[in-house]
Amino acid sequence: MSYIKKLIIRLILTIIILIIPINIFYILLLKPTLYLSSIPFNTIITQDSLIINSIRFIFIPACIATAAYYLFTILTLLTNINLKKTIKLLVSGFLLIFIANIIRIIILIQLYITKNIQLFNTLHFFFWNIVSTIYIVIIWIILTKTLKIKEIPVYSYIKRILKNIRKFK
Numbered sequence: 001m002s003y004i005k006k007l008i009i010r011l012i013l014t015i016i017i018l019i020i021p022i023n024i025f026y027i028l029l030l031k032p033t034l035y036l037s038s039i040p041f042n043t044i045i046t047q048d049s050l051i052i053n054s055i056r057f058i059f060i061p062a063c064i065a066t067a068a069y070y071l072f073t074i075l076t077l078l079t080n081i082n083l084k085k086t087i088k089l090l091v092s093g094f095l096l097i098f099i100a101n102i103i104r105i106i107i108l109i110q111l112y113i114t115k116n117i118q119l120f121n122t123l124h125f126f127f128w129n130i131v132s133t134i135y136i137v138i139i140w141i142i143l144t145k146t147l148k149i150k151e152i153p154v155y156s157y158i159k160r161i162l163k164n165i166r167k168f169k
Contacts, residue, residue: 006080007157014077017070025066029098033064037105041113053113062128065101068136069094075140078153080160085147092146096139 034045044051049058061067072093076086104127111120143149 003080003160007161010077010080014074017073017077023061023066025069026061026064029064029066029069030059032098033102033105034059036102037109040106041109050109052109055113057109057112063105065097065132068097068101068132071136072097072140075153078157079144079149080151080156081147081149085149088147089143089149092143093139096143097136100135 030048034048034050038045038050038052041050041052046056048060049056051057073090076089076093079086079089081089108120108124108127111117111123
């Protein structure tokens with residue numbers, strides 16, 4: 001398949017992902033997150049929350065890290081790699097995001113139920129605003145090195161297109 005066809009397919013897939021509501025990741029990941037997060041605790045699981053020691057923890061899309069999955073998917077689709085590497089990158093990245101998120105949730109719940117609410121609030125803010133972005137970047141770097149991906153999302157496409165345009169002049 002030609003480079004231009006691959007680029008068009010990846011751009012169409014990216015547009016489709018951008019059109020799909022971010023909540024699709026929430027819908028797909030809510031129940032597994034609730035069940036795995038409940039393991040260390042005596043928990044009641046409801047539709048969208050965990051009840052531990054009469055405290056209700058409601059899981060909204062941000063709790064499930066929906067934006068992280070969304071960003072990782074878009075980065076992957078905008079990288080010029082073959083289908084096998086695309087699948088490996090997505091599966092590995094999603095798994096690493098999922099595991100880190102479960103650990104984060106368990107730590108935060110433990111802090112809250114042990115009445116360390118100030119530390120809970122501080123870490124919750126810190127994880128949500130700082131660590132999550134850094135974590136995605138680190139995952140991206142590690143996985144691209146591990147899978148020997150030399151392409152840079154968007155930049156590699158633009159560079160190659162400009163190179164092809166110069167050839168035609």
